[in-house]
Amino acid sequence: MMRRFFGYPAKVTKKMYDWTINWAKTKYAEYALFCISFAESSFFPVPPDVLLIPMVIADRKKWFRTALICSVASVLGAFLGYFIGYELFELVGAKIVEIYDLQAAVATLSQKYSEHAFLTVFTAAFTPIPFKAITITAGLFKISLFSLFIGSAVGRSARFFLVAGLLRIYGEKIQTFIDKYFNLLTIVFLTLLAGGFFFLKHIAAD
Numbered sequence: 001m002m003r004r005f006f007g008y009p010a011k012v013t014k015k016m017y018d019w020t021i022n023w024a025k026t027k028y029a030e031y032a033l034f035c036i037s038f039a040e041s042s043f044f045p046v047p048p049d050v051l052l053i054p055m056v057i058a059d060r061k062k063w064f065r066t067a068l069i070c071s072v073a074s075v076l077g078a079f080l081g082y083f084i085g086y087e088l089f090e091l092v093g094a095k096i097v098e099i100y101d102l103q104a105a106v107a108t109l110s111q112k113y114s115e116h117a118f119l120t121v122f123t124a125a126f127t128p129i130p131f132k133a134i135t136i137t138a139g140l141f142k143i144s145l146f147s148l149f150i151g152s153a154v155g156r157s158a159r160f161f162l163v164a165g166l167l168r169i170y171g172e173k174i175q176t177f178i179d180k181y182f183n184l185l186t187i188v189f190l191t192l193l194a195g196g197f198f199f200l201k202h203i204a205a206d
Contacts, residue, residue, distance in 0.1 A: 024055040033066065034073040041077030041152075042084055042132050043096050048074065049163060056167040067164035071157040074125075078135045078152040085139025093136045109137045117147035125155025 033055060037048040052070050056063045084093045097106060112120045117138070124134035138148050 024051065024058045029055055029058075030066070030069055034069055037070045037073035038077035038080070040131065041074050041135055042081035044132075047128075048160070052160060052163060053167065056164045060168045063164040063168035064161075067157075067161045070160045070164075071153070074131075074156045074160070075149065075152045078125075078131070078138075078148060078156075079145075081132055081135025082139035082145070082148055085136040086142065087139075089136070089140050093140065096132065096136060106137055106140070109134070110141045113138065113141050113143045117143040118151045121148055121151025122155040125152050126159045131156075 029051070033048060033051050036044065036046065036051055040046065040048055048070050052066060055066050059066075084096070109120070121134055121138065121143075123129065124131050135148070135152075
């Protein structure tokens with residue numbers, strides 16, 4: 001049943017992966033990476049790792065530049081998320097929270113921010129927890145921009161440079177591994193992503 005359930009998404013995602021690998025070699029790849037990384041921090045559902053990984057595999061010599069573009073764009077996007085929460089929550093932010101079904105987590109995040117704003121932002125920036133929910137609520141509850149910046153910069157940079165650095169060292173082996181076990185990795189990726197949303201949706205229970 002699990003194979004049937006994940007079979008179709010895995011095939012579609014594999015085609016997208018193959019297409020992205022080829023497209024990542026074009027002159028527009030860095031612009032796309034910047035835009036996706038920026039948008040994912042406030043509203044876009046697809047994490048930038050999806051493009052970061054094939055771009056580094058395609059040209060491992062540019063791993064540092066690629067990771068830097070991804071990190072900078074993501075941190076800048078965090079400020080857009082903050083602005084949405086600070087000034088446009090009723091108009092835009094609430095709809096984004098509703099789309100991702102995170103209403104129950106919003107109130108609890110207020111307490112998390114008051115206890116340790118930096119750690120809250122950093123945790124979401126580094127893990128599969130949906131970062132957009134954190135940046136928007138950071139603006140809603142008006143945490144300091146310094147905490148948002150430091151938490152985002154440290155967490156996002158650590159995540160993207162770690163991924164890019166590992167690919168730089170083990171690129172060919174990792175690419176072979178991805179190609180061989182893509183369906184399984186797709187399940188793991190979707191599970192981690194769903195786990196991030198599950199954590200936020202049930203954070204109020206803590």
